[in-house]
Amino acid sequence: MESKQHDSNIIDIHPTVGVPEAGVTSRSLVTLLANVxxxxxxxxxxxxxxxxxxxxxxxxxxxxxxxxxxxxxxxxPGASASSIAFVGTTGSGITYLTGFLSGIVADRFGYRPTAFIGTVIMAVSLVLASFSTALWHLYACHGVLFGFGASFAYTPAIAVPSQYFSLNRGLVIGLAVSGTGMGGFVLAPMTQALIDKLGVFWTLRIIALLTFVICGLASLLIKEKKDNLLLQEQLATTTTAHQKEQTLSGSSTDYGDMTVCEKDPEQLIELKQEQAPWTRGKPSFFQSLHVLKDPQFMSLTLANVTVSIGYLVPLYYMQTYAVFIGLTPEQGALILGLANGSGFAGRVLLGLIADRVSNTKTLLFSAWATAFSVMVLWFLAKSFGTLLLMGITFNIFAGCYISLVPVAVAESFGTQTIASMIGLMYAVGGIAIWVGSPLAGFILDSTLPNLSYTPVIWTAGVSVLLAAMFVTSWAVFHWRAIRTPAACRLQAINTL
Incomplete structure (x- = not known):
């Protein structure tokens, strides 16, 4: 009776398995509401x-x-524009570069305290930056210290939604990550208004206070699930994946002499713990590095590295490129604003599509659409309309790509150590972010006096094209993995 009850719970979690084709729309709505x-x-x-x-x-x-x-x-006034711009690049690079450390801390000591510590560091860094009397003060405070605190707040924030939602992760993470677009949309005009009235340093102090209050309260909301619940969720997700594979291929997947649907769920949980002892308790530093043996993780990491080189290039140079092709600065700013706004809506919309179609297929399509927007649309952008089309396409699909990477990690490896895995992946990508934009600026300056954006577009385009190829390799490894019993796969990884 106990085994039947567990099987019933699994069916309730995934109500679409075995349902007739009639009433697809109503069934999808019921599925969405059930998982919500x-x-x-x-x-x-x-x-x-x-x-x-x-x-x-x-x-x-x-x-x-x-x-x-x-x-x-x-x-x-004595500082160059590029040296000041490097303050922001330093902050972004440190945020990602220290992601592995913050991920291990979050998995080991809890999401809530890690995010709160990060909030405190962010607020303190902006206050200290408001007393800067030399440029290196900004590098230390607005750059390094803020990036360090942002990493501790960001890593648990991006990891926690996957632990509560097994099927609709695309939508849920899209909603969470869309906060970046909303933050830029609201804070940009507010920051300009505050600077006009109070000056830049008092504006930093006010934003520091807002950061402490809002992010401090938000950090109290992000509480990770308990280990036993995570194991049961991973079991349910694995079971459904195998059931779908059996339906599509007509074959059964075995754990020993029994199929995944026949074996007692409690025994499967124990089997997963025996095959992967590093999933019990909190992971150590070297246990977290164990994932480097997996080709899925390495493919996603290489994709993240290559896309990070070119990701900020269109965002940083879209407005100056608009002036280069004969548009006004105001038109360039409008294009950038509309492109950022479309990214906010696109992440939520494509999250819904990912849950309806497939997270893997949506991530794969987004990666190639991002490459298309840079390699093709940016080269063709010679007017307001074509550049706007390029900006909207890039922001929608690049934003979706970034949103779905945590979903891919959760689907491939479960959610118990997801903060460490995402942190490690983003740490490597942080180095690439640090390199990408300055490299594009150096390349652009090298074209003077005959200014040309063609080498810059090629730099960004090749990087996102390589990322799409690595995402494709991840998809192949992932599709192979879901046809392999979870216990056998874990055992194979342990023997690498």
């Missing part, structure tokens, strides 16, 4: 907390840094 309900109040509070943290962690170093950059040049 299954996340529970705590799950949706965690998503809200993640959304609020996303509003602030990248704003001071990416989405609103251009406003600070202009006024920093006034405060420090």
């Amino acid at each position: 309900k299954r996340g529970g109040t705590r799950g949706w509070l965690a998503v809200l907390g993640s959304f609020l943290i996303h509003c602030f962690v990248f704003a001071p170093t990416e989405f609103i840094f251009g406003i600070f950059e202009h006024h920093y040049q006034i405060v420090f």
Whole structure:
């Protein structure tokens, strides 16, 4: 009876398995509502907390840094524009570069305290930056220290939604990550208005206070699930994947002499613990490095590295390129604003599509669409309309790509150590972010006096094209893996 009850619970979690084809729309709605309900109040509070943290962690170093950059040049007239721009690049690079450390801390000591510590560091860094009297003070405070704190707040915030939602992860993570667009949309005009009235340094202090209050409260909402619940969720997800494979291929997947549907779920949990002892308790540093043996993880990591080189290039140079092709600065700013706004809506919409079609297929399509937007549309962008089309396409699909990477990690490896895995992946990508934009600027300067954006477009285009290829390799490895019993796969990884 106990085994039947567990099987019934698995069917309730995935109500679409075995349902007739009639009433597809109503069935999809029922499935969505069932999984939304299954996340529970705590799950949706965690998503809200993640959304609020996303509003602030990248704003001071990416989405609103251009406003600070202009006024920093006034405060420090002897500094070059590129040296001040490197303050924001340093902050972004440190955020990703220290992701592995913050991921291990989050998995080991809890998401809530890790995010709160990061919030405190972010607020303190902006306050210290407001007392800067030399440019290196900005590097240390607005750059390094803020990036360090943002990493501790961001890593648990991006990891926690996957633990509460097993099927609708694309939508849920899309909602959480869309906070970056909302933060830039709200904070940009507010920052400019505050600087006009109070000056840049008092604006930093006010944003520091907002960061501490909002992100501090948000960090209290992101509480990870308990280990036993995570194991049961991973079991249910694995079971459904195998059931779908059996339906498509007509074959059965075995754990020994029994299929995944026939074996007692409690025994499967024990088997997973025996095959992967590193999933019990909190992972150590070297246990977290164990995932480097998996080709799926390495493919996603290489994709993240290559896309990071070119990701910020269109965002940083879209407005100057608009002036280069004969548009006004105001038109360039409008294109950039509309492109960022489309990214906010696109992440949510494509999250819904990913849950309806397939997270793997949506991630794969987004990666190639991102490459197409740079390699083709940017080369063809010679007017307001074509450049706007390029900007909207890039922001929608690049944003979806970034949103679905945590979903891919959760589907491939489960959610118990997802913070460490994402942190390690982003840490490697942080180095690439640090290199990409300055490299594009150096290449652009090298074309003077006959300014040309063609080498810059090629640099960004090749990087995102390589990323699409690595995502394709991940998809192949992933499709092979879901045809392999989980216990056998873990055992194979352990013997590498």
